[in-house]
Amino acid sequence: MLIVTPSDSIAAAISLDRLAFRYPGDQMPVLEIPAWRVERNEHVFLQGASGSGKSTLLSLLAGLSVPTAGGLQILGDDIANMSTRQRDRFRGANLGVVFQQFNLIPYLSALDNVLLAARFGSAGMSGSRQRAATLLERVNLPLALHQRAASALSIGQQQRVAIVRALINTPSLLLVDEPTSALDHANRDAFLALLFEVLADQNCAMVFVSHDPGLGASFDTQVKIDELNHAVAVN
Amino acid sequence: MGSFGTVLLVASRSLRYRLSGVLLTIASVALSVFVLLGVEHVRQEARTGFASTVSGVDLIVGARTGEINLLLLSIFRIGTATANVSWESVEQLEQQKNVVWTVPISLGDSHRSFRVIGTTEAFFTRYKYGAKQSITFQQGQSFEAVAEVVLGARVATELGYQLGDSLVLSHGMADTSFSHHDQLPFSVSGILAATGTPIDNALFVGLEAIEAMHSDGESEDHRGHNDHDEHDEHDGHDEHEEHEDHDAHEDHDGHEDHDAHEAHDEHHAGHDHPPIGTVTAVLVGLNSPITTLQVKRWVDEFADEALLAILPGVALTQLWELVGNVEAILLGISILILVSSLLGLNAMLLASMRERRREIEVLRSIGAPSSFIVSLLMIESLLIVSVGVVLAVLSLLASITAANTLFAETFGLMISSQILSPSNITALGLIYLTAILVTLLPALQAYRVSRAVGTAAAAD
Numbered sequence: 001m002l003i004v005t006p007s008d009s010i011a012a013a014i015s016l017d018r019l020a021f022r023y024p025g026d027q028m029p030v031l032e033i034p035a036w037r038v039e040r041n042e043h044v045f046l047q048g049a050s051g052s053g054k055s056t057l058l059s060l061l062a063g064l065s066v067p068t069a070g071g072l073q074i075l076g077d078d079i080a081n082m083s084t085r086q087r088d089r090f091r092g093a094n095l096g097v098v099f100q101q102f103n104l105i106p107y108l109s110a111l112d113n114v115l116l117a118a119r120f121g122s123a124g125m126s127g128s129r130q131r132a133a134t135l136l137e138r139v140n141l142p143l144a145l146h147q148r149a150a151s152a153l154s155i156g157q158q159q160r161v162a163i164v165r166a167l168i169n170t171p172s173l174l175l176v177d178e179p180t181s182a183l184d185h186a187n188r189d190a191f192l193a194l195l196f197e198v199l200a201d202q203n204c205a206m207v208f209v210s211h212d213p214g215l216g217a218s219f220d221t222q223v224k225i226d227e228l229n230h231a232v233a234v235n
Numbered sequence: 236m237g238s239f240g241t242v243l244l245v246a247s248r249s250l251r252y253r254l255s256g257v258l259l260t261i262a263s264v265a266l267s268v269f270v271l272l273g274v275e276h277v278r279q280e281a282r283t284g285f286a287s288t289v290s291g292v293d294l295i296v297g298a299r300t301g302e303i304n305l306l307l308l309s310i311f312r313i314g315t316a317t318a319n320v321s322w323e324s325v326e327q328l329e330q331q332k333n334v335v336w337t338v339p340i341s342l343g344d345s346h347r348s349f350r351v352i353g354t355t356e357a358f359f360t361r362y363k364y365g366a367k368q369s370i371t372f373q374q375g376q377s378f379e380a381v382a383e384v385v386l387g388a389r390v391a392t393e394l395g396y397q398l399g400d401s402l403v404l405s406h407g408m409a410d411t412s413f414s415h416h417d418q419l420p421f422s423v424s425g426i427l428a429a430t431g432t433p434i435d436n437a438l439f440v441g442l443e444a445i446e447a448m449h450s451d452g453e454s455e456d457h458r459g460h461n462d463h464d465e466h467d468e469h470d471g472h473d474e475h476e477e478h479e480d481h482d483a484h485e486d487h488d489g490h491e492d493h494d495a496h497e498a499h500d501e502h503h504a505g506h507d508h509p510p511i512g513t514v515t516a517v518l519v520g521l522n523s524p525i526t527t528l529q530v531k532r533w534v535d536e537f538a539d540e541a542l543l544a545i546l547p548g549v550a551l552t553q554l555w556e557l558v559g560n561v562e563a564i565l566l567g568i569s570i571l572i573l574v575s576s577l578l579g580l581n582a583m584l585l586a587s588m589r590e591r592r593r594e595i596e597v598l599r600s601i602g603a604p605s606s607f608i609v610s611l612l613m614i615e616s617l618l619i620v621s622v623g624v625v626l627a628v629l630s631l632l633a634s635i636t637a638a639n640t641l642f643a644e645t646f647g648l649m650i651s652s653q654i655l656s657p658s659n660i661t662a663l664g665l666i667y668l669t670a671i672l673v674t675l676l677p678a679l680q681a682y683r684v685s686r687a688v689g690t691a692a693a694a695d
Binding site: 091112 | 245603
């Protein structure tokens with residue numbers, strides 16, 4: 001928190017203002033959010049059923065798609081009005097994204113997956129190899145597995161590498177989409193514990209999306225997407 | 236690590252990940268590039284090979300036949316003479332004012348399936364090949380005595396002859412010919428340096444030697460042929476049109492010469508060398524190229540005998556056009572093969588797009604721009620094409636080395652291993668251009684997928 005610049009220090013991690021999103025060709029918007037705010041360092045649990053638009057919201061937050069209407073500010077920047085290339089750079093430098101599965105490039109090693117993210121981020125290559133190795137150790141991935149192809153790792157191991165990959169550029173916002181859906185109960189709890197442990201010494205806000213309300217306990221804030229989204233669900 | 240380095244690294248890992256499919260695609264590209272380069276190279280080589288077979292000869296004169304037949308017979312020594320040129324015609328030709336030199340050649344004998352050429356010593360100084368290169372002696376010198384023979388380079392190496400070795404010539408071309416000229420063994424007086432032309436596959440003896448071979452030990456009657464009058468009569472027997480005269484002769488009882496001539500004809504049925512006093516063809520050198528057509532017309536209109544004069548360059552071009560059409564078809568087919576293999580590459584990339592959708596999502600989520608994903612796809616296919624091209628070039632070099640042994644034996648032609656001729660480099664450039672064009676479709680697909688990542692993710 002002390003590192004952030006003055007202009008950033010006043011801006012929220014996420015700030016939505018009358019945001020709407022409609023798929024091209026559709027009549028009705030799938031998302032209509034009058035207002036939503038996530039503070040710096042705030043860890044938010046966003047709960048919702050399948051098809052409730054939470055993944056759509058996440059891809060808007062990640063700048064992978066742009067809202068049809070309304071304001072969307074991430075870390076104080078109006079990413080909706082950036083060019084695609086600018087959004088790509090912004091995402092690489094400031095955001096970390098973890099999907100529910102298939103987070104890694106299957107033919108690259110665990111370490112190279114992390115380093116490739118560093119290549120597109122702001123971290124640069126010089127210190128990132130050391131930092132990647134340290135972080136991989138932190139998520140209990142032994143050195144022997146660092147050079148192993150991602151496709152040869154277990155799902156649990158892959159998801160832990162995905163956390164490292166998302167954090168390698170010291171992002172200010174981490175977007176996590178159902179990362180535990182492919183894990184069994186014990187692994188799920190271990191994964192969550194590890195996630196919070198790694199995040200503890202990072203100045204990083206998090207939006208964690210899941211359909212499972214049972215996971216929300218350890219978060220600062222719990223939000224139901226249905227409370228946020230005023231659009232009439234079509235499916 | 237630069238941006239290009241990153242793409243290259245990711246692309247090579249990606250290819251290794253899908254190795255079996257990639258190897259098949261590489262093999263298909265390599266095979267098609269091999270065929271295309273090979274056909275194009277052989278085409279070039281055949282053209283220069285043909286064009287450089289003979290130079291420095293202004294006209295080739297032979298008995299009237301097709302132009303290409305005469306060329307094949309006199310230069311490539313393929314086929315047989317249907318008729319010959321008499322000495323008188325040769326002498327008259329030599330006396331033409333624009334004719335500087337004539338070199339007669341007489342075919343019909345062989346030595347262990349290599350053709351024997353009866354000619355004069357002037358052959359070695361007048362006959363040129365390639366860019367007016369003279370024939371040179373690797374060892375020894377021209378034949379001087381009647382029983383001396385000069386060997387083409389390949390004949391000497393193939394049969395292992397040295398200077399001074401003695402050998403026996405046979406009638407006709409068959410290796411198993413029963414009719415050997417055992418009475419006149421030849422000794423090797425010289426061995427020619429390799430030329431890469433049919434010269435390498437021939438043996439050279441003096442015209443007198445041919446004459447001596449066929450007079451000695453054959454029917455007594457042949458001695459009489461030195462006399463011109465009888466000789467002419469003999470010629471008449473070889474000409475089919477004059478057979479009616481021949482029949483007329485039969486009516487004459489006790490025609491002494493007749494039986495002997497018949498024996499001679501039977502003897503000649505098995506092979507095709509010209510009767511004594513005639514030659515198969517004459518190579519002619521003129522004082523100026525301007526007079527070529529003038530002399531050609533004189534020969535073509537020669538009254539005493541049906542003769543034909545050809546310009547070697549023109550006839551070589553005609554022969555080339557004959558063969559060249561086939562080569563053009565081959566080239567067309569090989570281009571089609573290449574296109575189909577590049578379409579295969581395209582199909583492989585497109586098919587992999589489904590499974591790579593996730594991969595593109597991941598790349599986009601870590602901030603990779605669409606341009607990175609498009610160049611990843613293109614670099615992957617260019618790597619496949621490049622490896623294919625390198626494999627094709629290497630195996631083409633290996634094949635040329637292997638084929639040279641065979642070709643030199645059969646055709647007296649060597650294929651150069653300089654396969655990166657300007658035209659082949661152009662072909663390679665076109666191959667790459669086509670590959671890039673063909674890859675544009677999967678790359679465009681990748682671009683679309685990468686732009687749709689945000690909306691596709693919401694399908695979950």
